Amino acid sequence: MKTIYITGFMGSGKTTVGQAISQHLNLPVFDTDTYIEKKMNKSVKEIFRDQGESFFRLEESSALKELPLENAIVTTGGGIIKSKENRQWMKQHGLIVFLYADITEVMKRLEGDITRPLILDKSIEEVEALFQSRLPFYKDAHYTVNTNGKKIEEIVTEIERMIKKGTEG
DSSP states (O other): OBEEEEEOSTTSSHHHHHHHHHHHHTOOEEEHHHHHHHHHTSOHHHHHHHHOHHHHHHHHHHHHHHSOSBSOEEEOOTTGGGSHHHHHHHHHHEEEEEEEOOHHHHHHHHTTOOOOTTTTTOOHHHHHHHHHHHHHHHTSSSEEEEOTTOOHHHHHHHHHHHHHHHHOO
């Protein structure tokens, strides 16, 4: 089975859904942010602060190429899709699942989260502008799952159905 790449804006549930799918399909799950943090021995927030976003984006692209290409789930950082090269890599080597959550849902989920450097001290309008700027890239996926108001089990079932349907025949 090809790798399943889980994409979406911060707070869309990528990590949680990726872990649940991993258990359902009995496949290992890798998170690009966690992979980079271990490799750099720094948090994403510290990398942004010390080396900047451009450096982090290069590390994201490297992480994609270093992680397994088969029989795995890869949960990605919310900005990985900004790079056309990253989108093409994921399409070529796996199935991309975009987890959609509207901006009000995202803001509710992220309330009090201080680990995300791109939204710290930002207004809802600024976060929504970032979300809207990325939306066309997120939609460049094999599958889109609306996560608004759904339980993890419902989302996992929907993704499993899509994957099964997409790999048949």
